[in-house]
Each structure stands twice: as structure tokens, then as C-alpha cells.
Amino acid sequence: MFMFEKALTGSRKYWTWIACLAAVVFLAFLAYLRQLDVGLGISGMSRDVTWGIYIAQFTFFVGVAASAVMVVLPYYLHNYKAFGRVTILGEFLAISSVTMCALFIFVDMGQPARVLNVLLYPTLNSPMFWDMVSLGGYFLLNAVIALVTLSAERKGIAPPKWIKPVIILSIPWAISIHTVTAFLYSGLPGRSFWLTAILAPRFLASAFASGPSLLILLCLLIRRLTGYDVGKEALRKLAVIVTYGMILNVFFLLMEIFTAFYSKIPEHMEHFHYLFAGLEGRDALVPWMWTSVLLAAVSLVLLMTPRFRNNQTLLPVICIVVFLSLWIDKGLGLVVGGFIPSPLGAITEYAPTLYEISITLGIFAIGFLMVTVFYKIALSVREQYTQ
Amino acid sequence: MIISRKKFLKLTGISMLAATGERIAESLAGTAPSAGPGSPRALTAKRWAMVIDLQKCAREDGCTACIDACHRTHNVPDIDNRAHEIKWIWKEEFKHAFPSAHNEYQAEHIESLPVLLLCNHCDNPPCVRVCPTQATWKREEDGIVMMDWHRCIGCRYCMAACPYGSRSFNWIDPRNDIAQLNPDFPTRTKGVVEKCTFCDTRLAKGELPACVEACPQDAIFFGDLDDAGSEIRQLLKSEYAIRRKPELGTKPEIYYIV
Ligand code: SF4
Ligand code: SF4
Numbered sequence: 001m002f003m004f005e006k007a008l009t010g011s012r013k014y015w016t017w018i019a020c021l022a023a024v025v026f027l028a029f030l031a032y033l034r035q036l037d038v039g040l041g042i043s044g045m046s047r048d049v050t051w052g053i054y055i056a057q058f059t060f061f062v063g064v065a066a067s068a069v070m071v072v073l074p075y076y077l078h079n080y081k082a083f084g085r086v087t088i089l090g091e092f093l094a095i096s097s098v099t100m101c102a103l104f105i106f107v108d109m110g111q112p113a114r115v116l117n118v119l120l121y122p123t124l125n126s127p128m129f130w131d132m133v134s135l136g137g138y139f140l141l142n143a144v145i146a147l148v149t150l151s152a153e154r155k156g157i158a159p160p161k162w163i164k165p166v167i168i169l170s171i172p173w174a175i176s177i178h179t180v181t182a183f184l185y186s187g188l189p190g191r192s193f194w195l196t197a198i199l200a201p202r203f204l205a206s207a208f209a210s211g212p213s214l215l216i217l218l219c220l221l222i223r224r225l226t227g228y229d230v231g232k233e234a235l236r237k238l239a240v241i242v243t244y245g246m247i248l249n250v251f252f253l254l255m256e257i258f259t260a261f262y263s264k265i266p267e268h269m270e271h272f273h274y275l276f277a278g279l280e281g282r283d284a285l286v287p288w289m290w291t292s293v294l295l296a297a298v299s300l301v302l303l304m305t306p307r308f309r310n311n312q313t314l315l316p317v318i319c320i321v322v323f324l325s326l327w328i329d330k331g332l333g334l335v336v337g338g339f340i341p342s343p344l345g346a347i348t349e350y351a352p353t354l355y356e357i358s359i360t361l362g363i364f365a366i367g368f369l370m371v372t373v374f375y376k377i378a379l380s381v382r383e384q385y386t387q
Numbered sequence: 388m389i390i391s392r393k394k395f396l397k398l399t400g401i402s403m404l405a406a407t408g409e410r411i412a413e414s415l416a417g418t419a420p421s422a423g424p425g426s427p428r429a430l431t432a433k434r435w436a437m438v439i440d441l442q443k444c445a446r447e448d449g450c451t452a453c454i455d456a457c458h459r460t461h462n463v464p465d466i467d468n469r470a471h472e473i474k475w476i477w478k479e480e481f482k483h484a485f486p487s488a489h490n491e492y493q494a495e496h497i498e499s500l501p502v503l504l505l506c507n508h509c510d511n512p513p514c515v516r517v518c519p520t521q522a523t524w525k526r527e528e529d530g531i532v533m534m535d536w537h538r539c540i541g542c543r544y545c546m547a548a549c550p551y552g553s554r555s556f557n558w559i560d561p562r563n564d565i566a567q568l569n570p571d572f573p574t575r576t577k578g579v580v581e582k583c584t585f586c587d588t589r590l591a592k593g594e595l596p597a598c599v600e601a602c603p604q605d606a607i608f609f610g611d612l613d614d615a616g617s618e619i620r621q622l623l624k625s626e627y628a629i630r631r632k633p634e635l636g637t638k639p640e641i642y643y644i645v
Contacts, residue, residue, distance in 0.1 A: 112540075
């Protein structure tokens with residue numbers, strides 16, 4: 001099956017890494033069994049904050065998945081050759097991220113056994129239905145593209161012609177997954193924090209900064225581990241993409257803040273108040289949000305100075321800074337902040353419990369496992385080809 | 388009080404037996420089961436709505452008659468943890484129920500006036516719009532926003548969409564916290580959302596909602612908004628009534644006489 005034999009041979013280091021990930025997944029599985037037994041009451045969520053870290057991670061990783069378009073588009077549409085060695089890595093990252101997203105949705109469900117109801121009673125007016133369609137389609141598109149291009153490469157032949165339109169289709173599709181994910185939030189009356197037309201653009205901007213950052217980190221990691229080099233040029237260009245993504249993201253955020261605080265409409269300001277200053281003495285997220293702001297500022301300075309951005313030793317640091325800043329902003333503040341205060345003005349805070357954190361880490365581990373195995377396969381094919 | 392599994396089975400078992408007995412008796416007597424949707428006794432309307440007179444409601448300090456009646460009728464658990472609470476109808480201070488009507492110089496008796504909150508059975512319900520499984524839907528014939536606890540997948544999207552905080556999620560198994568089980572009404576399982584149903588099952592039997600019936604002050608009026616001659620229409624004509632967050636376009640169908 002799909003060159004999986006390549007994943008079954010590896011060094012001791014490889015197997016140790018796989019075993020560690022498997023252990024994390026196993027612990028998460030135990031935690032999930034407990035959640036199944038007791039209910040979502042084992043989480044930190046409540047009547048007021050009904051979505052927590054699961055849905056926040058889902059939202060964040062839809063962005064990572066969508067960001068594959070940032071390597072696919074230049075390579076296939078503009079024939080930008082420097083991305084030749086990184087595109088497949090981007091596609092596999094997208095496949096793994098979409099899988100994580102599906103898992104995050106699944107563990108968040110109160111009645112997971114009824115998941116098929118979404119397909120049995122398709123509801124066209126629910127953004128959640130469209131999210132499922134777009135994510136499923138994106139998974140399929142990327143799986144087909146990666147499989148077909150990689151097996152052609154293995155045989156040393158050009159990929160079949162019909163794959164080109166499929167690849168082109170995957171480009172707007174990538175934009176669609178994050179747009180629909182933003183629509184999950186931005187169409188809800190009474191949730192003023194999300195009720196903003198800039199939400200989808202902001203989601204995309206932050207995705208195009210965080211996704212490529214993660215991709216750069218993965219590229220640097222495999223260069224160190226295996227010697228497979230995507231090339232200086234590719235890394236530089238990715239860093240430029242991160243720069244633009246980050247600038248746009250911060251710009252969009254400032255626009256939000258202007259609108260809320262110049263209009264002085266209370267419902268639009270109070271969520272920002274909660275996140276950045278706390279309300280009624282409740283301020284659990286304040287240190288996080290300011291950390292995110294600080295990291296964003298630092299990353300902008302570093303990214304916008306070519307000397308720093310092109311410095312290969314500094315690059316991973318910059319990427320980590322960008323990634324952390326956006327992870328806090330979107331993987332924590334955005335979803336939880338929208339629920340505080342509640343429609344009745346209650347300030348109920350949220351913090352994930354150990355169970356939630358274990359399950360979340362387990363899904364991260366599954367993502368890492370997939371990336372590891374996929375990258376191993378891709379690199380093995382390439383090695384054999386270049387030899 | 389915690390009900391043991393055995394007792395629970397016994398209670399439900401007995402009630403089922405009783406129900407079957409009744410049905411047999413009825414069929415022997417040559418009458419079809421008289422209760423149920425479409426039965427001649429059922430109360431029907433084109434658009435059910437409710438008017439609550441807040442001054443009457445506030446007459447008796449700390450009265451919870453309607454809340455108790457509703458929660459008892461519908462097996463709503465009494466969970467001693469704010470995070471996991473289930474409420475179908477409850478009281479909230481005026482300033483929280485109507486945040487835009489709040490002002491800091493307003494008389495304290497208005498600011499803290501208790502307001503009964505429940506699902507507004509919105510005519511344009513965002514919760515229904517977002518539900519990915521149609522587990523919550525607006526009943527076309529009378530406008531009640533219904534809930535199917537057997538279909539709900541527990542995604543809680545409806546809770547994010549409801550601008551009134553009207554919905555509760557069963558974070559844990561509710562059955563352990565039901566003080567006195569009503570065998571005539573289903574209990575829910577963990578992992579599903581629930582809320583007020585305007586007592587659709589009571590209406591089908593020709594009974595008014597439990598809260599309306601229980602109110603000792605006659606502060607809750609229930610009727611057909613579509614019928615110009617109905618009591619609630621008369622009230623809305625003669626009294627000044629407000630609704631919660633009408634600016635959101637959800638068309639809430641609970642009216643409050645302040
Ligand atoms: S009050 Fe909330 S739950 Fe009830 S119909 Fe309106 S939006 Fe839906
Ligand atoms: S929690 Fe249930 S009722 Fe609410 S949106 Fe999800 S499936 Fe529908």
C-alpha cells in the first residue's frame with residue numbers, strides 16, 4: 001500500500017521517536033475513555049464557555065492545513081522551481097493537520113457515536129456541515145495529489161496530466177476551508193467578538209504566517225536529521241511569506257481594535273477588555289495575550305529586517321516566536337475570548353483540565369506521527385530517485 | 388437525593404405498565420388514546436407566545452413556583468455546580484436580562500427586578516440555523532423551537548449561536564441529580580443539549596405549560612400571537628412590553644411587561 005514499506009524501516013532513533021509518540025497517544029486514549037465514561041464534565045468548559053481548547057485547536061490547525069496553498073500556488077501556478085523540494089512536505093503537513101482537525105471536532109462532541117447524523121441529515125444552512133464538506137474534500141484532494149505526484153516520482157516519470165486541474169482546484173479549496181471555518185463564528189448574532197467581516201481574512205493571514213513557520217521548522221529539522229535540504233532559496237521565500245502573513249494579521253487585528261474602541265460600543269470592547277486587562281478582577285488570559293502581543297512585535301521586527309530574516313540560525317527562533325504568538329492568539333484567546341463575558345454578562349473563566357490537555361497532546365502526537373511517517377516515505381522516494 | 392438504578396427502573400417500569408393499562412382500558416372502551424398531537428383535546432395555535440408580567444411576578448419575594456414546576460415536570464437535574472447547571476427557566480436581575488435598558492441611576496428595584504428567563508422560541512432562531520443535524524428545529528405549525536435529544540450530537544454550536552444563554556448542555560449524566568423522577572417525561576443522557584420546549588407534550592394533552600399553571604400570581608400568560616382575539620394580544624395592545632435583544636433580528640416570542 002502507498003509505499004508504506006518505506007515507513008517500516010528506520011534507524012533506532014526513528015523507532016524511539018515513534019514509540020514516544022505512540023505512548024502519548026496511548027495516554028490520551030485513556031483520558032478519552034474517561035471522558036466518554038463521565039462526559040465532557042471532565043473538561044474545564046461550562047454552561048457559559050461551551051467551547052474550549054479542542055475547538056480552538058481545531059480552528060488553529062485548519063489554518064495550518066490551509067497554508068499549504070502558500071507552497072502549492074507558487075510552485076504549480078507560477079512554476080516557481082525553488083519550491084520543488086518543499087511542496088510535497090507542505091501537502092503532507094496539510095493532510096496531517098486536517099486529520100488533527102477532524103479528531104479535535106470528534107473529541108469535542110458530546111455524543112460521538114452519533115457523528116454520522118451530520119451526513120444522515122445534511123443541513124445546508126449550517127456552516128458546520130459545509131466545514132465538514134470542505135475539510136473532507138481538502139483531505140481527499142491533498143491525499144490524491146501527494147500520492148499521484150509521489151508515485152510518479154518514484155517511477156521516474158512525469159505525473160499524469162489530469163492531476164494538474166486537481167492541483168489547481170486545491171488552491172481555492174484551501175482558501176475555502178479557512179473561510180468556512182471563520183463563518184462558523186462570524187455569523188452568530190450576539191457574539192460580538194466574532195461578529196466581524198474581517199474574521200475570515202484575519203484567519204487566512206494568521207494561517208499564512210503560522211503554517212509556513214511550522215513548515216520552515218520542519219524543513220530545518222529534517223535537514224538536520226536526514227540531510228534532505230529543501231534549499232536556501234525555498235526557506236528564504238517561505239520566510240518572506242511568513243513576513244507578509246504576520247504583517248497582515250497584525251494589521252487586521254489593529255483594525256478590529258480601532259473599530260471596537262473608536263466606536264466605543266460596549267459589546268465590541270468588552271471581550272478585548274477581558275482578554276487584555278481582565279474584567280471584574282478575572283484575568284486568567286491577560287498574561288497570555290500580552291505574551292502573544294510581545295512575541296508578535298518581536299517577530300515583526302525580526303521578520304522585516306532582511307539581515308535577521310535571512311540569517312539561518314535566527315530563522316528557527318523567529319519561526320517559533322511567530323508560531324507561539326499566533327497559537328496563543330488563535331488557539332486560545334479567539335475562541336475562549338468570544339464567550340467571556342456571556343450573553344448575560346457573566347464572567348466565567350476557562351482553563352483546560354489535565355484530561356483535556358492530555359487528549360489535546362495525544363492529537364498533536366497523532367499529527368506528528370503522520371508527519372513523520374509521510375515525510376519518511378517522501379524522503380525515501382526522493383533519495384532513491386536522486387541516487 | 389440520588390436515585391438508585393434499581394429504583395429508577397422500578398419507577399419507569401411501573402409508569403410504563405400504568406400507561407399500557409390505561410391504553411388497554413381506553414381501547415376496550417372504544418376510544419383511541421385521547422392524548423397526543425392531533426388529538427381533539429390538544430391545545431393548538433399558529434404561533435405560541437408568552438407574556439410575563441414582571442411586577443406581578445415580583446410580588447412574592449423569592450417565589451420559585453414556576454421554576455420548580457417546570458424542572459420537576461421535565462426531569463431537569465439540580466446540579467450543584469454552576470459550570471454544569473441545567474436550567475430551562477430561571478430568574479436573572481433586570482440589568483442582566485436587559486443590558487441595554489440598564490442605567491446607573493435607575494431605581495434599585497428596577498435594576499434588580501427578577502426577570503424570568505427561558506428559551507424565547509424565536510421566530511427567526513439562530514440556534515436552528517446553525518444546528519448541523521436539525522436536532523433543534525422550529526415547528527412550522529406553531530413556532531415552537533423543538534429539541535430532539537436522540538439526534539443531537541452534542542456539538543454545542545446552538546449554544547454559541549443563542550444570544551440569550553437559553554440552552555444547557557449535559558456535561559455529566561443528569562440522571563443522578565434528579566430529585567424526584569417524573570416517569571411521564573423522558574430523562575436525557577449526558578452529551579446532549581436541552582432547553583424549554585414550551586411544554587409541547589402538555590399542550591398535546593390539552594394542558595397549559597407547567598410554569599403558567601403553577602404561577603400563584605397569574606403573572607405568565609400563554610397564547611396564540613396569531614389570533615387577534617387572544618389574551619396575550621389584548622395584553623400587548625394595552626400594556627408596554629419589551630423583548631430581549633430584539634435588535635438582533637431573532638424575533639423573540641417572550642414579551643415582558645415591566
Ligand atoms: S432563545 Fe436561544 S435557544 Fe431559544 S429559540 Fe431563541 S436562539 Fe434558540
Ligand atoms: S448540540 Fe445538538 S442541537 Fe445543538 S447544534 Fe449541535 S446537534 Fe444541534
